[in-house]
Amino acid sequence: KNQVEQSPQSLIILEGKNCTLQCNYTVSPFSNLRWYKQDTGRGPVSLTIMTFSENTKSNGRYTATLDADTKQSSLHITASQLSDSASYICVLWGWGKLQFGAGTQVVVTP
Amino acid sequence: GAVVSQHPSWVICKSGTSVKIECRSLDFQATTMFWYRQFPKQSLMLMATSNEGSKATYEQGVEKDKFLINHASLTLSTLTVTSAHPEDSSFYICSARVERSRKGYNEQFFGPGTRLTVL
Numbered sequence: 080k081n082q083v084e085q086s087p088q089s090l091i092i093l094e095g096k097n098c099t100l101q102c103n104y105t106v107s108p109f110s111n112l113r114w115y116k117q118d119t120g121r122g123p124v125s126l127t128i129m130t131f132s133e134n135t136k137s138n139g140r141y142t143a144t145l146d147a148d149t150k151q152s153s154l155h156i157t158a159s160q161l162s163d164s165a166s167y168i169c170v171l172w173g174w175g176k177l178q179f180g181a182g183t184q185v186v187v188t189p
Numbered sequence: 190g191a192v193v194s195q196h197p198s199w200v201i202c203k204s205g206t207s208v209k210i211e212c213r214s215l216d217f218q219a220t221t222m223f224w225y226r227q228f229p230k231q232s233l234m235l236m237a238t239s240n241e242g243s244k245a246t247y248e249q250g251v252e253k254d255k256f257l258i259n260h261a262s263l264t265l266s267t268l269t270v271t272s273a274h275p276e277d278s279s280f281y282i283c284s285a286r287v288e289r290s291r292k293g294y295n296e297q298f299f300g301p302g303t304r305l306t307v308l
Contacts, residue, residue, distance in 0.1 A: 115299075121302060122193075122195075122282045122284075122301045122302045123282075123299045128296070168232065168233075176238075177235075177297060180232060181231065181232045182232055
């Protein structure tokens with residue numbers, strides 16, 4: 080069973096709207112949690128990195144939250160743009176390696 | 190952030206041939222590099238961890254004789270897919286680690302990926 084579960088699997092939103100992606104994990108212990116954006120046919124690009132003691136981290140229109148008690152993280156995208164269409168991957172650094180979620184495919188439509 | 194490049198970005202080859210993929214860290218030195226494989230609509234799967242000057246550590250189920258990894262310098266790692274077959278067609282992504290950067294934690298930067306198609 081994957082130790083990093085993401086939901087929803089895919090999401091379609093209108094340009095300009097906000098959306099929130101979820102990540103539930105069982106990896107323990109871990110040193111940091113990351114959100115990556117992966118465009119189709121490209122490698123992942125880091126959006127945010129949070130240590131286990133941080134609750135929130137922002138990068139422009141992207142805001143990640145972390146609740147270590149419930150083992151949940153979310154990524155909020157504000158005022159979505161067409162260029163936000165991509166796969167968003169929740170990744171935990173634990174046990175000496177990155178543990179990847181399956182990703183949420185986001186499609187932003189005009 | 191740091192830049193990791195891969196070459197080629199895509200390659201098409203005949204079944205039975207070998208293909209070499211290069212991964213370079215352009216503006217930093219990476220003692221550890223990683224090779225991942227990604228199938229459509231799936232997440233990245235770690236194939237092996239490569240440390241400069243030593244043998245690579247392969248994940249369970251990955252054939253080390255088929256996927257040859259060489260990490261000859263602090264800025265270059267290569268993955269050679271030997272005797273490639275259609276089932277080896279995939280998206281291969283390398284990654285380079287910066288140990289305990291100025292931010293205080295390990296950072297890992299990914300290359301743009303190489304699309305391998307075996308006919």
